[in-house]
Amino acid sequence: MTKSDLINAVNAAAADKNIELTKKDTRELIDILFETMAGAIKDEERFSYPNFGTFTVKHRKAREGRNPRTGDKIKIPASYSVGFKPSPSLKDLVNK
Numbered sequence: 001m002t003k004s005d006l007i008n009a010v011n012a013a014a015a016d017k018n019i020e021l022t023k024k025d026t027r028e029l030i031d032i033l034f035e036t037m038a039g040a041i042k043d044e045e046r047f048s049y050p051n052f053g054t055f056t057v058k059h060r061k062a063r064e065g066r067n068p069r070t071g072d073k074i075k076i077p078a079s080y081s082v083g084f085k086p087s088p089s090l091k092d093l094v095n096k
Helices: 003-016 023-044 088-095
Strands: 046-049 053-060 063-066 073-076 079-086
Touching: 003 023, 023 046, 023 053, 079 088
Parallel strands: none
Antiparallel strands: 046 053, 053 079, 063 073
C-alpha cells in the first residue's frame, strides 16, 4: 500500500462513517499522525497502539563485518534502529 492508497482508504472509511474529509485534510491528518508517532519513538523510545503493536528503539552494538567485494574486515559502528512487535490480534489477523 502506498501513501496515496492509504489516503484513499482512510478517506473512504471516513465517508462510510459520515465524516466528511477532503483528501487534502486526510493527507495532513495522516502526516500529523506519523510525525507524532515518530516523535514519541524518538523521545520515549517506544510507541504502543492497542490491537496493532509496539514500536521500540533497538540498539545495535558495534561489530566486525566483511566487505562483500574484497573480503576485507571492516568495523560496523554502533547504531539505532526501530523494531516492531505486532500485537497478538494483528498476528491472528495476518495468519488467517
